[in-house]
Amino acid sequence: SPFPPGWTSHADEASNFIYYVDHDRQTSSWENPLVPHLRRIVEIGRGYLKHPAHDYFEEQKDILWHQHKHALDAWHGPFTDTEGRQYFVNTSENVSSWQDPRVDAQYIFELEAGLLASLEEVLPSPGDLLEENPWQDEFGAEVLTFDGGPGSTVRSNGGFGATARSNGGWFRANSQTSFGSSASFSHPGSNLAQQIAKKERTIVMREMKSAAKRLETIQLDEEETQRLAFAKKVEERRRRRAALRGAGGSGGAPDGASAAKGSGATLEGMPEFDAGSRAAGGAPALGSSG
Incomplete structure (x- = not known):
């Protein structure tokens, strides 16, 4: 099932829009129950x-797991009702x-x-992200770092040529400093640097498209939620006007906190919390299982 246990999806008879039913809490919603987790x-x-x-990402995964464990602390059981x-x-x-x-x-x-793992795969590494921010020397001049080798950097120095920084320290060079056999850089915005950046963006976009397939269904549901919210308001206004005219309204999709009707989804038989019977050690009031 694409939904958490206890959740089902149904189509509203009047609008044919999709809504979601939480059978444990006996409520329904226009929003896919997975959307809040996607936002997170x-x-x-x-x-x-x-x-x-x-x-x-490993730290965030641990945080998420501890949050789930904390939420489970409020649950108790299993208990057994009179029917076993x-x-x-x-x-x-x-x-x-x-x-x-x-x-x-x-x-x-x-x-x-799984979503965190996909993000970690498609997002740049911490080193790449840090390299995207210009490095500055002690004079405040921006220095662009290339992948040509450890410590190989070059910066523009106005009209006084270029200053290159290697592992050993600083040295003066001509207006064009050569790295490798064929590539030359006259300033940080050189064509070759732009081509490299463009190629990297293309690779990242290709990887992101692959990872996006896993999120496609949830993303579509999130967009649908916005459309449904507007459609719901229009439908409620129509029903109010019909009620004022004495025509009455027909049952359809649920309100945000009430169970849907006419959808074929049954909520009967779901357990409800009964504080009195729980305190007495008994099971909560339960109907017939459906």
Whole structure:
């Protein structure tokens, strides 16, 4: 299933738009339940670009796992109802579920870890990101570093020629400093440097397209959510006008916090948290399993 355990998707009869049902909480939403996790990964990627580090993604993976473990602390069980069925109780959110919450946490974590791995593959390495920022010498002049060799740099020095910096230190050169047998650089914005940068961007874009295939479905759902939000407002306005005219409104897609109707999805039989019976050691009020 492309959704976390306990979630299903359905089409609204009136608009044919897709909405999502959380059977544990007996609520429904226009937003794909995986979209918040995708947003989280995107924010992690932005953080890496601002503060690149070799162990950044591994640290973020550990943070995500500890967050899931902390969320699991609120779950208790399994308990058994009068019919011998096992259920789990979340004392923080006052909900109960037939699903083992550890399965849900593992599913989400593996999804997040896979997305992080894809980001790490397609994003530049910390060294490459640092090289993109101009290095300055003690006089504040910008120095462009090339991949021609360790410590090989060249900078523009106005009308006084070029100053190259090698491993041994600084030395003066002519207006064009030669690196290798055929490449010459007169200033940081040389054509060859631009060609190298263009080729690197092409490679990165190709890799990003490959990784984007894994995110395509979720991204489309996120875009669809924005369209559905507008369509929902239009539909609600139409129903209010119909009600004022005495025509009444027909049932359709759910509100953001209510279960959908007329979709073929049944919410009966899902466990509900009962504080009184829980305190007495009994199972929460349960209907027939559906």
